[in-house]
Amino acid sequence: MSTDKLPFLPFALPEIGEEEIAEVVDTLRSGWVTTGPKARRFETDFAAFLGDEALHCIAVNSATAGLHLALEALNIGPGDEVITTTHTFTATAEVVRYLGADVKLVDIDPATLNISPAAIEAAITPRTKCIIPVHYAGLAADMTAILDIAQRHGLKVVEDAAHALPTTHAGQMIGTLASDATVFSFYANKTITTGEGGMLVTRNAALAARAKVMRLHGINRDAFDRFTAKVPSWYYEIVAPGFKYNLTDIAAALGIHQLKRARDFQAKRAVLAQAYNEALADLPVVLPPAPQPGELHSWHLYVLRLKPEAALQRDALIEALYAAGIGCSVHYIPLHQHPYWKSCYALRAQDFVHSQTAYEQMLSLPLYTRMSLDDVERVTTAVRQSLMS
DSSP: OOOTTSOOBOSOOOOOOHHHHHHHHHHHHHTOOSSSHHHHHHHHHHHHHHTOTTSEEEEESOHHHHHHHHHHHTTOOTTOEEEEESSSOTHHHHHHHHTTOEEEEEOBOTTTOSBOHHHHHHHOOTTEEEEEOBOGGGOOOOHHHHHHHHHHHTOEEEEEETTOTTOEETTEETTSSSSSEEEEEOBTTSSSOOBSOEEEEESOHHHHHHHHHHHBTTBSSOHHHHHHOSSOOOOOOBOSOOOBOBOOHHHHHHHHHHHHTHHHHHHHHHHHHHHHHHHHTTSSEEOOOOOOTTOOOOOOOEEEEEOTTOSSOHHHHHHHHHHTTBOOBOSOOOGGGSHHHHHHHTOOGGGOHHHHHHHHHEEEEOOOTTOOHHHHHHHHHHHHHHHHO
């Protein structure tokens, strides 16, 4: 396939429709553009989407903010340890350091690329207070095992579900399990987007109440209620040194309609992923792990791993794909490779064999709903030509 006249195929693009645009315009015309009725509607719709309208859903301006709020509400602080995977974006771990607690990084399961329950259990110390599993690429972590470990050791669980909408485990939607909190991301390349944004979900009313207060400067009253009241309602109190983590109505307007399309988006991503699988199956690669039968994989990422016998190593393949006009990425440079985390905890690559090996072999191919099957063919043809030449 000649790529001489083909436009560059980016690694990711959001799909924004006329409904989202109209809702944003309506918000702009309404005169209420910060956190208000659209954010509340998005929160309510999100609980309904997860199938439990009793859930507390708190819209925030990033998943990082949601993770920080959840840990703060669980009283994570100096002297505590939080276990999470080295194979994640730094946000998962950095929020622990915001609170003065320590991070204990552990390795992944080499088959699923998700955090290893056995590694979690081996890392628990008297200081351990919480586990943050990450549902890598949109495949659910082994939450049955993780929740069992947490219950036996008296630990909190906050799920980093930035990749996991909609994803299921044991027939339940991620966000409805027995964790203390779950945090989703709506960043521009996620399965649904609000540009920037996230959602903190919990069944714990006290955690939700604390997160709502801390979301906006520690104010004990909702700003929307104060500014729209028909009677004098100016008085409020600062009850804690809070943060500035609220989601605007402009962003929520996008989310309202993106959420309506989430299942269709997932179905399209699954079709594209299957097309990749079929086209790449005979190459010297490890295909992404599939979900268990009957479970949903969000397919946020399509992560390919090169086998040792491949003609090219990972970096050379990435260069070849870019030369063919195809964007790709790597998810992730493990935390134990980064200067801050290495120096903070004296981390060594040999202590994370599975993550290190996966990192050296992996690349993420384009996977987003604006792609066509022809786009997938273009990518797979370029991969095949590079690996078979």
